[in-house]
Amino acid sequence: MRLSIVPLLLACSLPATALEAIALPQGASLSTDKRGLLLRGADGAERARLPLRARHLDYRDGTALVVDANTERAIAVSVDAAGGTLAARAVIDGAAVAPDAACLHQDAQGLLHAFLVGKDGQAEQWLLATGGKPQLVRKLALPPHSNACLVHDASATLVVNEEGFGAWAYNADAEAAPERRALALRKPYGKLVSAPETLAPAAQGVALVDHKRQTMQTIALRRDLPPAVVLQPLVQTETMPRMGDAADDPAIWADRQRPGQGRVLGTNKKQGLHVYDLQGKELQLLESGRLNNVDLRQDVLLDGQRFDLAMATQRDDNALVLYTIDSAGTVAEAARFPTPLERIYGICLYQPAGGGLQAFVNDKDGSFLQYRIAHGGGAFSASLVRRFKLGSQPEGCVADDRNGRLFAGEEKRGVWSLDARAEAKAEPRLVLPLGAHLRADVEGMALYHGAQASYLLVSSQGSNSYLVADAAPPHRIRGSFRIGFNSAAGIDGASETDGLDVSAANLGGRFARGMLVVQDGYKRLPDGAQNFKYVAWDDIARALDLP
Template sequence: MHRLLLTLALAACATFPGGVQAERFVLAKTALELHDDAGRTLARYAIRAKHMDQRSDDGRFAVLQDADSGRIELWRAAAGQLQREAAWPAPALEVEQLCLHRDAQGLLQLFLLGNEGLSEQWLIDGRRALPVQRLATPFEPSACRVRDGEATLYVAEPGVGLWALSANAERPGRRLLLAEPQLGEKSLNGRLDAWLAEHPAAAPAARHPVVMPMGQTQPMREVGDAADDPAIWVHRSRGAQSLILATDKKRGLAVYGLDGRERQFLPVGRINNVDLRQGLVYGGRQLDLAVATQRDEAGLVLFGISPGGRVSELARLKTTLDDIYGVCVGRNADGGLDVFPNDKDGRVQRLRLKLAGKTWNVEPVGEFRLDSQPEGCVVDEANQALFVGEEKRGIWRVDLGGEGSKPALVITAGPGLMPDVEGLAIHPGRGWLVVSSQGSDSFAVYDIRPPFAQRGTFAIGTNAALGIDGVSETDGLDLTPANLGGPYADGVLVVQDGHKRLPHGPQNFKLVPWRDVEKAVQAR
């Protein structure tokens, strides 16, 4: 009974933004009622319902659970009348509480808290309810609220206290116990609102312009940290038939079409990063070649790509690195390939790919060392330079044209570029360097020429219409300005996604039209 009273009390104080009292939903024992600001009943619908939450940020609406059928229902107030807008089948769990959240992108999220510590998060998109994730929550919760600005879900657990959990499915975080009970369960139910009133909301995270993914690849074969780094192969005459080579760092190399479907899988073992170049000159022929780091062998795997897009393994190449990690490649003055693998101990090597008869090998050209772990790197062929990301510190640039050139730290991690510094790619036409700012689930864009000014930042949000979730904790990325047709007529940016949420599943890669990235950066 005390939970019903709490719900009624909360409904009675519901207001529009700015503190103006307005129409509100109230749950009676056998009906859902709409009251005006004087407490008069404007409309009534006979239903035995429970666990209601309501909002006024998009008109007055409420979500509740039908106590008899278990269905979750969305109701709206329209001209003083009640209107059921949508209804969804009962969830598999026994719902103990529910609460709503408007995320940073403006999308409506619903938390259904189970009584046995297992809960669900849904995305409400019009009349659709899309499952986002299952999450562990406190047992038998007696109340819940979400502070939208700080994306925090607060839950009261009887006999334990008040908990704070991340409301952002892309950044799960840890549960924190904020306050312990002193007067038993009944007082705890009311203490949630009191605690929130007494404690100011945390400052919201920095906002970035948001672009939408228009495509995604099939998920990895295994759960956990599997997807890592993509490289884009452009079909010479039919851009729409271009491919994405992507590392499954538990199993091998996956090859996807722009529709996200897997075309090939090469089980070459634990490869971490991959990069490629097209039209390389070897033995009087033009070849398309890709190189990936093979961690179990502390070496490299060389792949050939046919004119039709068939990928095949050509060779295993040894290095003198101990814990090989990232790699990038670039065309040298002879039209061949230079390979730049790096090691977790900070070493970065320059190797020249050679072909003797039918045998591939690499010759050492140079080596330097950073103080801590690098991974992402990219070759600026037009300016004969190498950019390397040192994960905790920033981005280094090395002049490839001079003998014995030393690396220079040209971009320091800080606002707009939060460690870990991960994937790097260059848009040659724009002269921009795109970097994964993993610590802020965003991307930073810089000039590739001094003074390496930051052009802007952006994040990749949820495309609810296509059922594609947003992007977080990105490792590798790649881009091409080539016309690949359709939404990618101005090029495409491909990024690894650290958390797949629609629906929840193994990691994958997202595709973003390059023209949308340009608009976001230039809108700053």
């Protein structure tokens, strides 16, 4: 609940020494002066005081944020208006930014964040976890001479006032793509006669306050995202050894004899293939070059032998790279197959009902090639068996081995379904078009084959969410979810996901009914190189009421 902030004493019941004030329920109020943070009753009488040289007051649901100007520390304060008490809840050392502005944000999970903004534009976002120490989420670069900030929680918008210039809007959601936009700037950069002096909350957005001219302009803020529950990741992998856009696509290998000894293969678009255990520790790095997508199949019968095989697209040579996985989960490169594609991109594997292994690989121009993988004389081979094309750039795809169907994602249009059999005519049918639950780009795709039903999972990159639909026609949408913070485990959420994989295999412990692995486009808590996040299937099934 966001309550009214009254900048520079707009509440007549407060003494003239007050600098900022917030109205609380039942007529109580919080205010700051040069001697501290004060809690007053409805009669204006002082009920409690926290002594400090206070500035930059903000409030959410029983917690106030105030900056001690002498120590340059931000202090989260528990406020009990009924009991008349103030108690320091957590201290954030803001010395790195020397905060000249500070504000709170309550996110979609109900977690509380603090933004500290320095005069030179350096800023930090901190997570105020209940019962724990504040955790640094990320660092930001904001305008210099930022003298006020405010977050509109409903739209997850951070508004910053640049002194003498005007107001800017940023994503308050750390997992959202970094961006800024001008809200209201002074002439000649915008339409304002003069820049606002400070900011105040408004019912549908933010108010720009100019005390000298005694004006206030309200700007509405909104965020158009489909409804989605928020789930927590249980595990995250070690980060990529390279910064930037490196991690892309995972694949899950199950150890059927030792459920807890499974593996996650993850591609690195700058380096090769990583192999992680189920605790997220890296076990191998195969320097195979710039790999994009990866998929795997287990217990594949070829030439009278059984193999666990993975295959990835290699963008340096526009080739397919084949890997074997032994019984201990050790991955080794086994073969490379050239393709005629000019910009190789996505891949998925297919085990036909009659046995063997096939691979679908695509190009950014929409082309798909279907290969049959064989083994003989101690070597693997690949032969082209079919071609078809979508209208524009695809990437993610997944084959339904049980039903002989292929799901292919066209990034700007949606999900297509067609017959996966090499001898069948390719007649794609759009089964999940872009809409409320699916926003471009359509990225990673995977199938969960449960005991009672099968589900198609799709990364809706444009909404930082994951769609779940029935794998069988008419592909009813079961819902969407996002992946948020697990503050207790120190794991950030996931966003702008490229690739994902899901498995129904028993992977032990919380993953006994399987798990989802997703690529995370922005590593936070704190900032770092990209990685992968693990989510228990039980949590997804419970949230979306799946059998």
